[in-house]
Each structure stands twice: as C-alpha cells, then as structure tokens.
Amino acid sequence: MAQVVIRSLNKRFDEVHAVKDVNLEIRDKEFMVFVGPSGCGKTTTLRMIAGLESITSGQILIGDRVVNDLPPMDRDIAMVFQNYALYPHMSVYDNMAFGLKMRKFDREEIRRRVQEAADILGIRDYLHRKPRQLSGGQRQRVALGRAIVRHPQVFLFDEPLSNLDAKLRVQMRVELKKLHERLGTTAVYVTHDQVEAMTLGDRVVVMRDGVVQQVGEPLELYNNPVNRFVAGFLGSPAMNFAPVRVVAANGGGLRIENDGLRLLVPPDQAGRVGRYAGRELTFGIRPEDLRIATDSDPPDLTFEAIVEVVERLGSETLLDIRVGSSAMVAAVEPSAPARVRDRLRLAVNPERMHFFDPETERTV
Amino acid sequence: MSVTTAALRTPEAASRSRVKGLLEDERWLAAALLFPTMLLLGLFIAYPFVKGVMLSLTSARVGEPGDWVGLANFAKIWDDPIFRRAVWNTFWYTGVTTVFKLALGLWLAVLLNRHFRGKAFVRAFILLPFIIPTVLSTFAWKWMFDPTFSVLNWTFYKLGLITGRINWLGDPDLAMVSVMVVNIWRGVPFYAISLLAGLQTISPELHEAAAIDGARPWQRFWHVTWPLLLPVTMVVVLFSVIQTFADFQLVYVLTGGGPANATHLFATYAYQIAIGTGLLSEGAAISLAMFPVLFLVVVVQLLYIRRVETR
Ligand SMILES: Nc1ncnc2c1ncn2[C@@H]1O[C@H](COP(=O)(O)OP(=O)(O)OP(=O)(O)O)[C@@H](O)[C@H]1O
Numbered sequence: 001m002a003q004v005v006i007r008s009l010n011k012r013f014d015e016v017h018a019v020k021d022v023n024l025e026i027r028d029k030e031f032m033v034f035v036g037p038s039g040c041g042k043t044t045t046l047r048m049i050a051g052l053e054s055i056t057s058g059q060i061l062i063g064d065r066v067v068n069d070l071p072p073m074d075r076d077i078a079m080v081f082q083n084y085a086l087y088p089h090m091s092v093y094d095n096m097a098f099g100l101k102m103r104k105f106d107r108e109e110i111r112r113r114v115q116e117a118a119d120i121l122g123i124r125d126y127l128h129r130k131p132r133q134l135s136g137g138q139r140q141r142v143a144l145g146r147a148i149v150r151h152p153q154v155f156l157f158d159e160p161l162s163n164l165d166a167k168l169r170v171q172m173r174v175e176l177k178k179l180h181e182r183l184g185t186t187a188v189y190v191t192h193d194q195v196e197a198m199t200l201g202d203r204v205v206v207m208r209d210g211v212v213q214q215v216g217e218p219l220e221l222y223n224n225p226v227n228r229f230v231a232g233f234l235g236s237p238a239m240n241f242a243p244v245r246v247v248a249a250n251g252g253g254l255r256i257e258n259d260g261l262r263l264l265v266p267p268d269q270a271g272r273v274g275r276y277a278g279r280e281l282t283f284g285i286r287p288e289d290l291r292i293a294t295d296s297d298p299p300d301l302t303f304e305a306i307v308e309v310v311e312r313l314g315s316e317t318l319l320d321i322r323v324g325s326s327a328m329v330a331a332v333e334p335s336a337p338a339r340v341r342d343r344l345r346l347a348v349n350p351e352r353m354h355f356f357d358p359e360t361e362r363t364v
Numbered sequence: 365m366s367v368t369t370a371a372l373r374t375p376e377a378a379s380r381s382r383v384k385g386l387l388e389d390e391r392w393l394a395a396a397l398l399f400p401t402m403l404l405l406g407l408f409i410a411y412p413f414v415k416g417v418m419l420s421l422t423s424a425r426v427g428e429p430g431d432w433v434g435l436a437n438f439a440k441i442w443d444d445p446i447f448r449r450a451v452w453n454t455f456w457y458t459g460v461t462t463v464f465k466l467a468l469g470l471w472l473a474v475l476l477n478r479h480f481r482g483k484a485f486v487r488a489f490i491l492l493p494f495i496i497p498t499v500l501s502t503f504a505w506k507w508m509f510d511p512t513f514s515v516l517n518w519t520f521y522k523l524g525l526i527t528g529r530i531n532w533l534g535d536p537d538l539a540m541v542s543v544m545v546v547n548i549w550r551g552v553p554f555y556a557i558s559l560l561a562g563l564q565t566i567s568p569e570l571h572e573a574a575a576i577d578g579a580r581p582w583q584r585f586w587h588v589t590w591p592l593l594l595p596v597t598m599v600v601v602l603f604s605v606i607q608t609f610a611d612f613q614l615v616y617v618l619t620g621g622g623p624a625n626a627t628h629l630f631a632t633y634a635y636q637i638a639i640g641t642g643l644l645s646e647g648a649a650i651s652l653a654m655f656p657v658l659f660l661v662v663v664v665q666l667l668y669i670r671r672v673e674t675r
Pocket residue numbers: 013014016018036037038039040041042043044045191192
C-alpha cells in the first residue's frame with residue numbers, strides 16, 4: 001500500500017505544455033479520480049506516474065520513493081488501458097499470468113492468484129479463451145484481472161470504461177467501487193465523465209489545460225466549486241449561468257438583475273457580492289435548485305420564464321426555459337404541469353446561489 | 365432527317381443496353397473482370413509451363429524439335445554431378461541467405477520503428493538496394509569483388525586485416541559466400557520494410573502493458589512482438605524463399621556459375637545447359653526439378669500461415 005505524491009510536475013511536448021505545475025497528494029488506499037475535458041493532460045499525468053512518459057520537471061513519489069528515474073516495471077504499479085491492451089495471442093489465463101511469469105513467481109502461486117482474481121471478477125469460465133473471443137465487458141474484466149493478480153501498490157486506470165455501453169458502464173462502475181473496497185489498493189483513475197468521477201472518487205481532481213483547478217471530495221466540489229469551470233463541469237445537466245448586475249435593493253440588502261431576473265441576494269452572501277455593487281457578475285444556479293414557484297414563495301426569490309422544451313425523464317422533468325435573453329434548464333418534479341410555450345414562475349433555492357467574477361471566473 | 369437519325373440510333377442503343385444488362389448480372393461481370401487476368405496468366409504462365417513440361421520429355425536441341433524420350437532427361441540429370449552440386453548450392457544459398465535476411469531485416473525494422481529525426485528519409489534510403497535494378501547493382505558488386513580493383517581488398521589491406529589479394533569470385537567457397545552476401549544485401553530492404561509495416565500494426569499499448577508487467581525489452585520482443593509479427597514474417601519469408609530459390613541474375617552476372625561450376629543454382633545451370641549448350645530439353649528438365657520443391661515450400665507455408673491466423 002502506498003501514497004502517491006506529485007510535486008511541481010510539468011510535462012512539455014515540443015510546443016504543448018501538457019501538464020503545468022501539478023501538486024497533489026494521493027493518500028494510501030485512496031481512490032483518486034482525475035477528470036477534465038479532452039486534452040487537459042489527465043492521461044499524460046497518469047502516464048508519468050506509470051513511467052511511460054518522461055517527466056519534464058518535478059517529482060513523483062510512490063510510497064516514499066522518488067520514482068522519476070525508475071522504469072515502469074520497478075514502480076510496483078498496474079495499469080488498465082482504455083483499449084484494454086490485452087495480448088491478443090495469449091489466452092485469458094496467460095494474459096493474467098504474464099506479469100507474474102515475468103517476475104518469476106512459481107507456477108503454483110501464479111495459478112492460485114489467477115484463479116483468485118478470476119473468481120473475484122467472474123471470468124473463471126473464459127480462462128482458456130483468447131481476448132478476441134470475449135465481449136467488451138469480459139475483456140474489461142480480464143484487463144482488471146491482469147492488474148489485480150500482481151497485488152501492486154497502486155492501480156492506474158485510463159478511462160477503462162469508456163468503450164463499454166451505457167448499461168455495462170454503470171455496472172462495471174459499481175464493481176470497480178466494490179473491488180476497491182475489497183482490495184484497498186491506492187487507485188488513480190482518469191476519466192472525462194463527471195458522473196464516473198463523482199461516483200467513484202474518494203476525492204476528485206478537476207483539470208483544465210494542464211492546470212489543476214480544484215481537488216476535493218465529490219460533494220465538496222459540487223457544492224463549493226472554486227470557479228465557474230468546475231461549477232459547470234460537474235453536474236448534469238450543467239449549472240445555469242447568467243450575466244447579472246448587482247444593485248442595491250429597496251428595503252436594504254442587494255439585488256441581482258438582468259432582463260429576466262430580479263433576485264434578492266441572501267444576506268449571508270451579501271458581504272462578498274457587495275464588492276460588485278453596480279458592476280457585472282455571473283450568477284450560477286443548478287437546474288435542481290430551481291422549482292416551480294408557489295404563492296408562498298417570496299416574490300424576490302422567483303422569476304418568470306418561458307418554457308421552450310419539456311423533457312420528461314420519469315424521475316424528473318427537465319424544462320429548457322428562456323429567462324429574458326438567457327437560456328436555462330430547470331429540473332422539476334416529474335408531474336409538473338408544464339407545457340411548451342407556457343409562462344411559469346420559478347423559485348430559486350437561496351442557499352444554493354453561486355456567484356462568479358466575470359473576468360477571473362473565480363467564485364466570489 | 366431527324367427520323368433517319370433516330371432509326372439509325374435505335375439498334376445501337378439497344379445493343380448498348382443489352383451489354384449493360386449483362387454487366388449488371390454478377391456472374392457475367394465476374395467473368396468479364398476475370399478474363400484479362402486469366403488470359404495473361406494462361407499466356408505467360410500456364411502456356412510456358414506446359415510447354416516446358418513437354419520439352420523436358422523430348423530430346424529437343426536448339427533448331428531441332430527432337431523426339432519423345434520419356435523421362436530420359438531426368439534420369440540423365442540425376443546422374444550429373446554438376447546438377448547435384450547445383451541442387452545442393454540452391455538449398456544452401458536459400459537457407460543461409462534467408463536466415464540472414466530475416467535476422468537483419470527484423471533488426472532494421474525494429475530500429476526503424478522507433479522515433480528519430482529524419483525517419484522518413486532513412487526509411488526511403490533503406491529501400492535503395494531493392495529499387496536499383498539488380499543487374500546494375502550486381503555489376504557494382506562485381507567491381508568490388510574484382511581481384512585487382514577490389515575496394516574491399518583495398519580497405520581490408522589498409523586496415524591491416526589482410527596481406528595479399530583475396531580472389532573473391534575466383535575461389536569456389538569464397539565465390540559462394542560473395543554471391544550470398546550480395547543476395548543478402550539486396551534482400552534485406554524487402555524484409556525490413558515489410559516487417560516494419562507489420563510492426564506498425566502492433567499497438568504500442570501492448571508494449572507499454574508488457575513493460576508494466578515487468579518484461580524487459582528482449583522479453584517484450586520475444587513474448588509480444590515476435591508472435592504478433594509471425595503471420596507477416598511467414599508471408600515475407602515465403603515470397604523471399606521462392607525468389608531466392610529461383611534466383612538467376614545475381615549468379616549469372618557475378619560468376620556465371622563458376623569457378624568450375626561451383627556456384628551454379630537451378631536456374632543458372634538450366635540456362636547454361638539449355639541456352640549455353642543448346643540442350644533445350646535437358647535444361648527444361650533441370651528447371652522443372654525445382655518445381656516440386658517450391659510447390660512443397662508454398663503448401664507448407666500457406667498451411668502454417670493459415671494456422672497462425674486462425675489461432
Ligand atoms: N505524444 C505527444 N506528443 C505531443 N503532444 C501530446 C502527446 N501526448 C499528448 N499530447 C498533448 O498533450 C495534451 C494533453 O493530452 P492528454 O492525452 O494528457 O489529454 P487527456 O486529458 O487524456 O485527454 P482525453 O480525455 O482526450 O484522453 C494534449 O494537448 C495533447 O495534444
């Protein structure tokens with residue numbers, strides 16, 4: 001078992017500065033997920049931990065050892081690749097046994113470990129098959145099996161579920177989680193799927209353009225994003241953003257308004273928002289923090305909207321709405337009596353309003 | 365006027381649409397497309413082959429049709445020590461050069477598969493021996509092997525490796541070695557480029573996975589690269605063996621089969637007997653003696669390739 005420490009890590013390809021000054025401590029037994037849009041440097045970071053990519057500057061420690069100059073085989077890690085990278089000419093058994101054979105384990109021990117892994121993953125019946133005779137999900141399990149037989153200090157995953165269909169992906173996600181709980185091996189997991197990140201990660205690292213934006217527990221990131229990027233990246237449907245102007249309210253306090261909104265800033269937020277009085281600000285609200293207003297809602301926490309699309313998902317109903325000149329999405333209860341072109345009043349949850357600086361995009 | 369034109373056109377248009385209709389039919393289309401190939405194969409492969417077989421069963425000489433003699437020609441070459449030598453040479457020549465060409469070609473392919481500056485240029489450069497007309501490059505080699513003007517001798521002499529002249533093509537054993545060297549030089553590019561193409565189909569992730577699994581570079585080659593490259597290797601070897609076995613130009617230009625018939629191969633000896641001596645039928649018999657061997661090689665290798673591919 002081991003922690004992974006990353007210090008001022010940089011990676012430059014010829015012109016591209018792919019990873020910029022990343023600092024991170026991944027704790028022992030932790031399941032750490034790297035998430036971010038395509039090209040943000042997740043894979044590159046993972047490959048540097050694996051030793052498949054050279055480090056431009058900075059340090060990586062696994063356990064207490066600096067591994068910068070160690071070849072992959074001496075880092076005591078196992079990796080699961082996006083395309084599985086199973087050896088096509090070897091049986092499932094040999095695929096899993098290969099790493100142990102290379103490390104000169106004795107036959108009996110290899111057999112025991114492969115059987116054990118095969119049992120955990122439910123692939124006992126395919127041990128003699130070739131990878132090409134397996135379905136995507138089965139191959140995925142073999143790839144996992146190849147990683148776990150080695151009992152490494154750290155698992156590295158590069159989008160291991162992205163080639164599976166939606167249903168299988170959910171199922172494997174659960175199994176991965178269980179597997180991690182059972183083995184307790186430190187894991188670094190790369191994905192661009194924010195749902196995977198939220199559900200799998202003990203903690204999540206959000207990256208953009210090679211820079212770490214925020215590190216924290218999933219709900220921490222969800223509820224208190226440090227900037228507009230993190231706020232917009234996590235959550236589906238994504239958070240709504242609208243440019244607003246901060247003005248003084250009649251009865252004291254502050255209001256934000258634009259051509260469709262006129263909302264009171266909750267008193268506990270007023271201090272921070274107050275610095276923007278008379279200026280522009282970006283207002284953010286998640287779809288699920290909007291609901292259809294009732295008569296008891298205070299009018300300065302509601303606004304009027306025109307329904308453009310109604311998506312009934314069963315568990316909830318998504319309304320694509322127009323508020324002044326901004327488009328927003330509201331997730332309301334499934335039975336909400338909304339129809340296209342309706343004019344509705346929606347209420348915001350005042351405890352969950354977000355404000356971002358329009359220039360720096362940081363949370364105010 | 366217009367009526368006449370229409371009347372003239374109609375049958376033409378009708379025949380055109382009939383042809384079109386036939387070509388829409390897959391069987392006719394297949395036949396039509398295959399015809400040129402069949403014609404060419406028949407004309408340039410099947411006919412000479414049959415003609416050769418017929419020839420080998422007669423006593424034909426240049427300018428003399430000859431009579432039917434059955435297998436007499438084959439019996440005669442069976443007892444011919446030079447023929448036996450040529451058979452032995454051919455096997456030896458094919459075996460040795462194939463091993464070297466494969467080893468060197470593979471080595472080059474692995475090197476070329478890495479990333480380095482000027483990769484494209486080097487890859488193109490490597491192909492040169494393959495592109496230059498064989499006779500031309502072989503003449504260059506002949507100069508290098510020339511006892512008096514040999515650049516090889518000069519180099520070795522200057523390096524202090526030899527004291528006297530080496531008669532590369534004059535000594536029976538050395539001549540064989542020299543011919544093999546040129547064959548290897550000429551054949552390696554084909555191996556290298558074909559195997560390089562094969563290597564590029566192997567996902568680099570497999571090597572990374574193996575590296576993480578603890579395989580050292582040599583083990584990665586042996587456990588991952590080699591087995592995955594095997595089908596390509598077999599095809600390349602198949603082509604190369606056939607070509608080498610029937611090689612003619614190299615030996616003809618370098619030694620003409622000499623000294624003292626020491627470097628004859630099937631093809632050069634057949635040529636010498638048939639054209640040089642004028643014994644057409646006997647030459648044909650020598651050429652044909654090559655056929656069962658090549659046939660066997662092809663069958664064995666094709667079976668093997670199929671097994672590897674369906675594995
Ligand atoms: N071998 C390479 N040579 C040059 N640039 C590279 C190389 N590998 C990656 N890059 C660049 O580095 C940046 C980060 O790439 P990386 O593969 O880490 O992205 P990622 O976050 O994994 O994206 P994705 O979600 O699409 O897999 C990209 O801009 C990419 O173009």
